[in-house]
Amino acid sequence: MRADRLVSLVLLLRQRGRLSADTLARELEVSTRTVLRDIEALSAAGVPVYAERGRHGGFELLPGFRTELTGLNHDEALALLTAGLGRGEQVFGLGSALASAMRKVVDALPDSHRATASDAVQRFLVDPETDLLSRRLAIDEVPATTMIEVRRAVLAGHKLRIHYAAADRTPKWRTVDPIGLVTVRDKGYLLATMSGADRTYRLSRILAAQELDEPAQRPDRVDLDQIWQERSTQFRTGGDDQVTVLVRVDPVRREELVGTALAVLAEETDEDGWLRLEVTFQDSRHAEWAMWQLSTDAEALSPQSLRTSLRDRAAAIATRYDDAS
Incomplete structure (x- = not known):
């Protein structure tokens, strides 16, 4: 553990320049006293780290100092491979670059780490394309x-x-x-x-x-x-199109309502146990969509324009499924 921490300390100083003992302690999640001991250990091992006194002081490596500290332990390699399972790289158009990088990481691992890391990453699945209800997740397409x-x-x-x-x-x-x-x-x-x-x-x-x-x-x-x-x-x-809605909702659907709203302005409990919330939505279409998802477990009390649009929508659906028609 200490060897990994010493490597991380050197890499932090190489990549970010002068850092205070407090900053290093936060980054490494150790005490300031531990950082000072580690600095002494690095100096004793010949790493040219020195202290700069003063208000803006800290620890720094001699300019131009480099050493090969590129070895990955098992957990570090696993973290990289797991990160590659997400789809952020697809959004930014980096899918092929990430796949190439992952192949290089795997190839560079020691034999003892390569097999276990490749097997372990098969046990993780990050953001699959569909959820438990088989609904496909929409991914933005950018040329x-x-x-x-x-x-x-x-x-x-x-x-x-x-x-x-x-x-x-x-x-x-x-x-x-x-x-x-x-x-x-x-x-x-x-x-x-x-x-x-x-x-x-x-x-x-x-x-x-x-x-x-x-x-x-x-x-x-x-x-x-x-x-x-x-x-x-x-x-x-902000936004000129935002709409504020007064809603009565069954407590079991509260989180669903709050999750779709932009903000909750007020909340209280009615005598029958239902909740009365004042929430804001992006615009009237957003408000109508959110209320429609809650079906009969919620009621929009105001504005009247939203109540009218929900009523007309429900009436149109009822007419469509009326057997007499």
Whole structure:
């Protein structure tokens, strides 16, 4: 365990430069005292790690220091192979590259690890194409040529020109500053800015793309997880088309309702035990779809326009299945 930790410590310093003892302790999930002991052990073994004093100090390797620390233990190889079972690489157009990389990882393993890792990974299945009800999971399709241009612009830090088809709008060209790519439940998104304003684009709606030579206006380092959380909050709380609905729902279906809503604004329990919630949806179509899924286990109390659309839809279904007709 300590040998693996020492290797990880050296790799962290090689890849990220100067790091404080507290930062190293968090990354390695050990105490600061353990980090200091490990630093002493590395120095004694001839690894040129030194301490920089001061407010912005920390530990650092001598510039240009390199050593071969590429061996994978069994669990590390298994983690890589398991990661390859997901479909994020399909969303970003990296499927063939990942398959090639996985073959190289397996080939590079020692004989004793290769057999056990290959057998173990057969025991894991990540995100199959269908769920238990045999419903196929929808995966965003993005043309390979388009995805290549988007990916190149993101990695190179260049501006990107995209032909984008927003929902219910005529496609048009726009030039953006790409920040990063995110995949959520087999849907891919491009995080970018345009004229300084935050923008989020669904990859499947990018009809064509062109990487430009001009550098993108963006920070050198970003926290994509934080940016995604912020934009998710903006999406849930903003938008002119959002609709607020007052709903009565059977408690057994509460989580299903909450899972489809953007936000829950208020909640209380009625005398009969049903729950009364005030929730928001993306638009009226989203609200009607969500309420329809709950059937008679929920009732939309307002707005009246939603009650009317649900009534008309139910009446049309009843007429369709009326034996007399």
